[in-house]
Amino acid sequence: xxxxxxxxxxxxxxxxxxxxxxxxxxxxxxxxxxxxxxxxxxxxxxxxxxxxxxxxxxxxxxxxxxxxxxxxxxxxxxxxxxxxxxxxxxxxxxxxxxxxxxxxxxxxxxxxxxxxxxxxxxxxxxxxxxxxxxxxxxxxxxxxxxxxxxxxxxxxxxxxxxxxxxxxxxxxxxxxxxxxxxxxxxxxxxxxxxxxxxxxxxxxxxxxxx
Amino acid sequence: xxxxxxxxxxxxxxxxxxxxxxxxxxxxxxxxxxxxxxxxxxxxxxxxxxxxxxxxxxxxxxxxxxxxxxxxxxxxxxxxxxxxxxxxxxxxxxxxxxxxxxxxxxxxxxxxxxxxxxxxxxxxxxxxxxxxxxxxxxxxxxxxxxxxxxxxxxxxxxxxxxxxxxxxxxxxxxxxxxxxxxxxxxxxxxxxxxxxxxxxxxxxxxxxxx
Amino acid sequence: xxxxxxxxxxxxxxxxxxxxxxxxxxxxxxxxxxxxxxxxxxxxxxxxxxxxxxxxxxxxxxxxxxxxxxxxxxxxxxxxxxxxxxxxxxxxxxxxxxxxxxxxxxxxxxxxxxxxxxxxxxxxxxxxxxxxxxxxxxxxxxxxxxxxxxxxxxxxxxxxxxxxxxxxxxxxxxxxxxxxxxxxxxxxxxxxxxxxxxxxxxxxxxxxxx
Numbered sequence: 310x311x312x313x314x315x316x317x318x319x320x321x322x323x324x325x326x327x328x329x330x331x332x333x334x335x336x337x338x339x340x341x342x343x344x345x346x347x348x349x350x351x352x353x354x355x356x357x358x359x360x361x362x363x364x365x366x367x368x369x370x371x372x373x374x375x376x377x378x379x380x381x382x383x384x385x386x387x388x389x390x391x392x393x394x395x396x397x398x399x400x401x402x403x404x405x406x407x408x409x410x411x412x413x414x415x416x417x418x419x420x421x422x423x424x425x426x427x428x429x430x431x432x433x434x435x436x437x438x439x440x441x442x443x444x445x446x447x448x449x450x451x452x453x454x455x456x457x458x459x460x461x462x463x464x465x466x467x468x469x470x471x472x473x474x475x476x477x478x479x480x481x482x483x484x485x486x487x488x489x490x491x492x493x494x495x496x497x498x499x500x501x502x503x504x505x506x507x508x509x510x511x512x513x514x515x516x517x518x519x
Numbered sequence: 520x521x522x523x524x525x526x527x528x529x530x531x532x533x534x535x536x537x538x539x540x541x542x543x544x545x546x547x548x549x550x551x552x553x554x555x556x557x558x559x560x561x562x563x564x565x566x567x568x569x570x571x572x573x574x575x576x577x578x579x580x581x582x583x584x585x586x587x588x589x590x591x592x593x594x595x596x597x598x599x600x601x602x603x604x605x606x607x608x609x610x611x612x613x614x615x616x617x618x619x620x621x622x623x624x625x626x627x628x629x630x631x632x633x634x635x636x637x638x639x640x641x642x643x644x645x646x647x648x649x650x651x652x653x654x655x656x657x658x659x660x661x662x663x664x665x666x667x668x669x670x671x672x673x674x675x676x677x678x679x680x681x682x683x684x685x686x687x688x689x690x691x692x693x694x695x696x697x698x699x700x701x702x703x704x705x706x707x708x709x710x711x712x713x714x715x716x717x718x719x720x721x722x723x724x725x726x727x728x729x
Numbered sequence: 730x731x732x733x734x735x736x737x738x739x740x741x742x743x744x745x746x747x748x749x750x751x752x753x754x755x756x757x758x759x760x761x762x763x764x765x766x767x768x769x770x771x772x773x774x775x776x777x778x779x780x781x782x783x784x785x786x787x788x789x790x791x792x793x794x795x796x797x798x799x800x801x802x803x804x805x806x807x808x809x810x811x812x813x814x815x816x817x818x819x820x821x822x823x824x825x826x827x828x829x830x831x832x833x834x835x836x837x838x839x840x841x842x843x844x845x846x847x848x849x850x851x852x853x854x855x856x857x858x859x860x861x862x863x864x865x866x867x868x869x870x871x872x873x874x875x876x877x878x879x880x881x882x883x884x885x886x887x888x889x890x891x892x893x894x895x896x897x898x899x900x901x902x903x904x905x906x907x908x909x910x911x912x913x914x915x916x917x918x919x920x921x922x923x924x925x926x927x928x929x930x931x932x933x934x935x936x937x938x939x
Contacts, residue, residue, distance in 0.1 A: 346680045361576070366781070368790040370578040378644050434798050453663075453873075470766045556890045571786070580788040588854050663873075 318490040322421040322497060323360070323373065324380075329414035330447050331356040331384045336407045339395060341455045351451060352388045353381065358447035363422050363439050367429065408508055411448065416501035419444040419472035423479050424493040433484075437476025444472040467507055475500035528700040532631040532707060533570070533583060534590075539624035540657050541566040541594045546617045549605060551665045561661060562598045563591065568657035573632050573649050577639065618718055621658065626711035629654040629682035633689050634703040643694075647686025654682040677717055685710035738910040742841040742917060743780070743793060744800075749834035750867050751776040751804045756827045759815060761875045771871060772808045773801065778867035783842050783859050787849065828928055831868065836921035839864040839892035843899050844913040853904075857896025864892040887927055895920035 334355030338348040357374045364372050374381055395402070422443025426436035445468050475496050482492035506512070544565030548558040567584045574582050584591055605612070632653025636646035655678050685706050692702035716722070754775030758768040777794045784792050794801055815822070842863025846856035865888050895916050902912035926932070 346677070350679060365575060365785060366792060366795070372576060375576070375641070375645055378642055381644060381648070431795070432798055434801060435795055438801070467766075469770060556887075560889060575785060582786060585786070585851070585855055588852055591854060591858070 318493060319421060319424060322417050322493065326414050326417035326421060327356045327380055329410045329417060332410035333407050333414060334451050335388055335391060336402055337451055337455055339402050345392065348392055349385050349388050351454060352384050355447045355451040356384055358450045359418055359443040359445065362446045363443045367426065412501050412504040415444045415468055415472060415504055416497040419475050419500050420479060420493045420497035423476035424489060427480060433477055433480035436480060437473045440476035441469050441472040445469055471500050471503050528703060529631060529634060532627050532703065536624050536627035536631060537566045537590055539620045539627060542620035543617050543624060544661050545598055545601060546612055547661055547665055549612050555602065558602055559595050559598050561664060562594050565657045565661040566594055568660045569628055569653040572656045573653045577636065622711050622714040625654045625678055625682060625714055626707040629685050629710050630689060630703045630707035633686035634699060637690060643687055643690035646690060647683045650686035651679050651682040655679055681710050681713050738913060739841060739844060742837050742913065746834050746837035746841060747776045747800055749830045749837060752830035753827050753834060754871050755808055755811060756822055757871055757875055759822050765812065768812055769805050769808050771874060772804050775867045775871040776804055778870045779838055779863040782866045783863045787846065832921050832924040835864045835888055835892060835924055836917040839895050839920050840899060840913045840917035843896035844909060847900060853897055853900035856900060857893045860896035861889050861892040865889055891920050891923050
């Protein structure tokens with residue numbers, strides 16, 4: 310019973326994250342003026358890439374999208390519909406349009422990846438790394454496929470740090486006795502808020518540069 | 520007995536597709552004037568990349584090339600021989616030389632990947648996606664390794680569409696009662712013909728662009 | 730008992746190779762002036778990339794770094810410390826600084842990958858290919874992530890050849906009756922020596938080019 314609620318929370322996170330990253334792939338594809346099939350490919354790869362690599366590394370089978378193919382239909386259908394809508398209305402997408410779905414996907418997938426690994430009995434470190442992989446890999450392939458390689462090295466670093474620290478935060482909350490449903494949700498919201506704040510306030514990481 | 524014939528058909532498709540994509544990797548390597556080892560690497564990665572990713576995603580083990588290492592020897596040997604021959608004769612390979620092996624590999628590997636997933640009990644959608652992955656991933660790594668990234672986004676879209684629609688066609692034929700040997704063969708031939716036609720007639724996909 | 734020693738030898742190789750490739754990732758990150766998190770990411774990916782792909786292809790689980798997370802802490806900690814040290818001392822790293830850790834990592838990981846596959850009962854060919862993958866894949870992702878794609882095609886060819894021939898050499902020594910501990914060590918040292926010699930003497934592979 311308790312377990313059912315936990316599984317439900319994880320499933321809801323999976324759905325929100327999939328939709329958010331799917332949207333970010335759609336915006337990236339629209340901005341690059343890809344063909345219709347390229348748009349669908351980019352949406353699917355961005356939405357499912359991170360979870361797929363996580364499941365391969367953790368030796369979990371079958372994969373989420375193989376078991377729940379309804380999400381492939383939904384994302385591909387939405388990609389086609391929104392594409393026609395954007396074209397018909399002549400909507401221009403600026404570079405910031407991707408920021409919100411990306412922040413939501415980051416927080417939700419980081420929390421999901423962390424929680425899945427914790428539930429399998431992995432340590433705080435491995436679980437947080439799985440959060441980073443779930444949250445960052447889809448966007449990384451998205452950027453490679455639209456040939457924005459330099460972006461990898463810079464933008465993805467803050468993602469990775471936020472996802473990692475958020476994962477440790479989730480582990481800490483559970484270690485302190487909080488129910489895993491609430492801690493995963495709290496972690497997701499914290500990461501999203503931190504990402505939005507980082508963008509608004511221009512947070513940077515310490516570097517070699519000076 | 521029936522099952523033996525089906526397995527034989529799949530094996531023949533595996534062999535034809537491996538040879539065709541191996542040839543396309545060889546031509547790409549020759550055009551980029553790679554060193555001898557680079558040629559062998561590109562041939563092997565192009566020939567085995569798609570099937571390897573498919574088997575990892577479907578949790579199938581052991582991998583085709585690990586179980587049938589004779590094909591590694593054959594492809595590497597052929598790569599070395601043909602390399603000397605092309606150099607001795609001073610043959611110039613133009614950009615179109617890759618089109619035929621690529622079309623054949625596309626059709627055969629799409630049919631193979633679809634059929635393998637259908638045989639495992641997966642749905643038409645998942646099976647067609649496995650066809651796309653089997654057919655497209657080897658060529659995608661090939662293009663990344665020779666640093667032709669922009670090509671990813673454009674050329675590979677028509678490949679993916681043809682492989683996907685071809686996969687649905689194979690599923691439909693079987694759903695209508697056709698034997699799986701004939702439907703896989705029919706699917707492979709249809710995809711190859713469509714690819715060749717698309718190149719000759721300059722078919723394009725609908726896009727955001729106008 | 731004999732088996733324990735063999736496992737110890739493999740573990741020592743794993744540790745030396747992990748440290749060497751971690752150092753090469755650190756140097757690459759420092760030269761590109763990455764942020765602190767980027768440095769840690771590059772160190773971890775370079776150190777664990779090859780072994781991870783090898784284990785996925787051979788269907789081995791759990792992964793080395795998931796089972797021995799102490800190495801993640803050590804590498805990340807060292808990356809942070811060395812980073813501050815290099816910055817404080819204003820040390821300039823030239824392009825050759827990466828050569829030694831890269832050569833050591835190459836030899837050790839090639840021997841390790843080969844020996845692991847031989848121990849699983851795979852043939853000389855498959856084992857040597859696993860050596861190549863273990864030795865080359867980490868550095869390959871490292872180069873893609875710092876956007877040095879052209880390097881892939883040229884530099885990595887000599888790596889691959891040395892790792893492959895070294896793998897066959899290890900297999901041969903064992904076939905001739907040498908204990909697997911000594912043959913793996915001898916193979917590692919031979920590959921390192923050959924790599925250093927190749928750099929000093931400017932060895933090249935035969936190519937299409939003339």
